[in-house]
Every structure is written in structure tokens, then in C-alpha cells.
Amino acid sequence: MAGLPNDKLDALERRFESIEHAMSAGPDPEAYVRLSKEYAELSPMVEKIRVYKTALSDLAGAEELYEAGDREMAELAYAEMSALKEQIEALTQEIRVLLLPRDAADEKNAILEVRAGTGGDEAALFAGDLFRMYQRFAETQGWKVTVMETSEGDAGGYKEIIAQIAGTGVFARLKYESGVHRVQRVPETEGSGRIHTSAATVAVLPEVEDIDIEIRPEDIRIDTMRASGAGGQHVNTTDSAVRITHIPSGIVVTSAEKSQHQNRANAMKVLRARLYDEQESRASSERAESRKTQVGSGDRSERIRTYNFPQGRVTDHRINLTLYKLPQIITGEALDEIIEALITENQAAQLLAMEQGG
Known part of the structure; x- marks a missing residue:
């Protein structure tokens, strides 16, 4: 049927069979793990x-029967042909989606960063709501x-919170969350019932390993500081907080949990993720055409979603989706409905680009 590259389907089947054969031949443990991973990735595709x-x-058999059979047999064959054509159309679409190029970072863990934006205390409270939603x-x-690093708001919530x-x-499911999230609601401290608008910025970065991004020792400066709790209380007696500066990029990362060793590890994780993100953003801007196939640009200055409490609605501006399910979304229960819609829209855009030869 038109629309599917049959030579590619045959090649995938052959590769799958060769992996099955190699696994049954008793390879060494390292090779077996590698083969198992590829087997698991190909399995859903080959099944389809x-x-x-x-x-x-x-369908070919039903068409033959329709041409050659008597009237009663032709009616049965026609009904079967209709059902099979519907099934083939659905399978064609599913396989086309499975054939789309995959983001190399999709299977990675993520570093989530939520920061209060405009709106003072209300923005910090909203940042706290967003973090709890995730x-x-x-x-x-x-x-x-x-949780790797927190800076609490004066009235609750967070000025900033970073978590693994x-x-x-x-990353495949959370990557569309990067951007500016806006909230419209009446703050608890607002006596006149006036609706305030405030914002928080979300960044979702793929967690990367040493092999993904190289950080040379001479390119970083590590400072240790005395950590303190809120309001200067619970001051540690040792210098446990760590600040790492990546000199070439100017990126600064801090971590101020209890263990200095853990702080250093956490700060390096965040630094690697931010450098990887910067590298990928640079590559993306160089591939301006391919960005048309993405839902939004992933630019964290882009307003992506509004949470309107008085109306109980959440609107994702990238796909013009509005759901009157704010309570279920802000508790994380229905967030998947927005994520699924974003993934579907992204796939549709990629498929259209492929059809147009882009």
C-alpha cells in the first residue's frame, strides 16, 4: 500500500531476525545486553x-474471492475487504509514526528547573504548585x-527549585514543558478579589553522562561556601555548599544540600545538562527548517501555557488546546492529556514535513 517504504520494512524485519539469531547463539554478557536493547526497541515496530x-x-485473497465468487460469496468478500482496508490504513499510520526519527535524548532522565518569574510572592507560590504538579x-x-537545589520564597513556594x-x-514526555507558564488567580492575600497574573519558567533538560559532554578540569572553578537555612538559621559548621563556574560559557551552578560530596556531584550533573542544552540549542538554531516540525521552539522565554483559576481552565497556546480540568491538571492527574496532545501534534508536523520532502 502506498505511503510505506516496503524495502525499509523488509530491512527492519531482517535485522530483527538476525538479532534473535545472535541472542540465541549465546553471546558474551555485554553483547547480550546491547542486543537485548535493540531487540526491545525493534519489537513493537516488527510486530506492527x-x-x-x-x-x-x-486483502489480496478477499479481492480474488470477490472477483471469482458467486453473489453471496462476493458480498462476504466485500465486507471483509472493507474491514481490512480500514485496518491497513490504521496500521499504515501507526508504522509511519514508529518510523519517525527519534530524539537521541528521549530515553534519558531529566533535570527539571522551575523558577519564579514576574509576580513576586505569588510567582513563587505558583512555582511551588508547578513543581508539585510534576x-x-x-x-x-x-x-x-x-530534589537537588531549592531557594524558598518568602511567603512559601520557591524562587527556584531543581530536581532530577x-x-x-x-525526557520524551517532559521535554515539551520548557517555557513560560502563566497563572491567573486571586491571591489569598488579595482582599478585593482582584485577579493577578504571574508567571514561572520551566526548563526540562536531558541528564547527560560524562561521555555525552566533555568538561575539562581547567575550564571549571569550584568554590565552597558556608551553607545556611532560611533566615540564616541552622548554619552549618562546615563549608558544605558548592558553586561551580564553567569559565568558557559563564554558566554558574550552586548546590547547598547537607553533603559537600553530594553537592559537587549534583552541581556537575546540572552543569552537564545545561551545557548539553546549550549545545543542542545552538545546533537547533543552525537547523532552522527542522524547528518547524517541533511543537514550539523549546525556548524558555516563550509563553506556552496559561492556568486560569477563576474559569478552571488550562490553555496550551502552542496547539490552541483548552481543557476545563485545572484541578486535575495542577495535581498531575490529567497532565498527560496535554502531553499526549503535544506529542500527537509534533508527530503530525513531522509526518507532514516528511511528505513535503522536508
């Missing part, structure tokens, strides 16, 4: 390809959230 090919074969959403996905989110496919 085989169902698709069977449906094509069944935390609860992560729980529904079976992911683990580890670890699990399967974290």
Missing part, C-alpha cells in the same frame, strides 16, 4: 509490520524525583 503484511495478504505526575509514571527525575522515557 507483520500484522500489516498479513492484512495486505488477506512531582505527582512523576509518581503516576513510576518515576523517581530527587529518573525513569523510563522521562
Whole structure:
């Protein structure tokens, strides 16, 4: 059927069969792990390809029966042909999506950074709401959230909070969250009932390993500082806070948890993620055409979503999606509905670009 590169489907099937054969031949443990990973990645694709090919074969058989059979048999064959054509059309679309190029970072863990923007105390409170939304959403996905750095707001919430989110496919699902999130609501301290607008900025970066991004020792300066709790209380007696400056880029990362050793590890994780993000952003801007196939640019100065509490609605401006489910979204329960819509829109844009030869 038109629309699918049959030679590519055949090649994927052959590769899958060769992996099966190699795994059954008893390779060394390292090779087995590598083969298992590729096997798991190809398995859903090959399963769909085989169902698709069977449906094509069944359709050809039904068409023969329709041409050669008597009237009663032709009616049965016609009904089967209609059902098979619908199945083939659906399978074609599913396989086309599976054939789309994958983001190399999709399977990585993520570094989540939420920062209060305009709006003072209300912005910090909103940043806290957003962080809890992601935390609860992560729980529904079976992911683990580890807070790495916090700066609390004067009236609650966070001026800034950075966390690692670890699990399967974290970056693939959270990468569309980068940008400016705006809230419209009546603050608890507002006596006249006037609606305030404030904002928080979200950055979702793929967590990268040493091999993904090289940081030369001579390019960083590490300073240790005396950490203190809110209001200067609970001052540590040792210099535990760590600040790392990456001299070539000017990026500065701090971590002020209890252990100096852990602070250094955390700060290096965040630094690697930010450098990787900067590198990828530079590459993306050089590939301006390919950015048309993405939902938004991932630019964290771009306003992506509004949470309107009086109306109980959430609007994602990139895809003009409005859901009157604010309570369920802000608790993380229905966030997946927005994420799924963004993924679907991104896939549709990529498919259109492929059809147009872009």
C-alpha cells in the first residue's frame, strides 16, 4: 500500500531476525545486553509490520474471492475487504509514526528547573504548585524525583527549585514543558478579589553522562561556601555548599544540600545538562527548517501555557488546546492529556514535513 517504504520494512524485519539469531547463539554478557536493547526497541515496530503484511495478504485473497465468487460469496468478500482496508490504513499510520526519527535524548532522565518569574510572592507560590504538579505526575509514571537545589520564597513556594527525575522515557514526555507558564488567580492575600497574573519558567533538560559532554578540569572553578537555612538559621559548621563556574560559557551552578560530596556531584550533573542544552540549542538554531516540525521552539522565554483559576481552565497556546480540568491538571492527574496532545501534534508536523520532502 502506498505511503510505506516496503524495502525499509523488509530491512527492519531482517535485522530483527538476525538479532534473535545472535541472542540465541549465546553471546558474551555485554553483547547480550546491547542486543537485548535493540531487540526491545525493534519489537513493537516488527510486530506492527507483520500484522500489516498479513492484512495486505488477506486483502489480496478477499479481492480474488470477490472477483471469482458467486453473489453471496462476493458480498462476504466485500465486507471483509472493507474491514481490512480500514485496518491497513490504521496500521499504515501507526508504522509511519514508529518510523519517525527519534530524539537521541528521549530515553534519558531529566533535570527539571522551575523558577519564579514576574509576580513576586505569588510567582513563587505558583512555582511551588508547578513543581508539585510534576512531582505527582512523576509518581503516576513510576518515576523517581530527587530534589537537588531549592531557594524558598518568602511567603512559601520557591524562587527556584531543581530536581532530577529518573525513569523510563522521562525526557520524551517532559521535554515539551520548557517555557513560560502563566497563572491567573486571586491571591489569598488579595482582599478585593482582584485577579493577578504571574508567571514561572520551566526548563526540562536531558541528564547527560560524562561521555555525552566533555568538561575539562581547567575550564571549571569550584568554590565552597558556608551553607545556611532560611533566615540564616541552622548554619552549618562546615563549608558544605558548592558553586561551580564553567569559565568558557559563564554558566554558574550552586548546590547547598547537607553533603559537600553530594553537592559537587549534583552541581556537575546540572552543569552537564545545561551545557548539553546549550549545545543542542545552538545546533537547533543552525537547523532552522527542522524547528518547524517541533511543537514550539523549546525556548524558555516563550509563553506556552496559561492556568486560569477563576474559569478552571488550562490553555496550551502552542496547539490552541483548552481543557476545563485545572484541578486535575495542577495535581498531575490529567497532565498527560496535554502531553499526549503535544506529542500527537509534533508527530503530525513531522509526518507532514516528511511528505513535503522536508
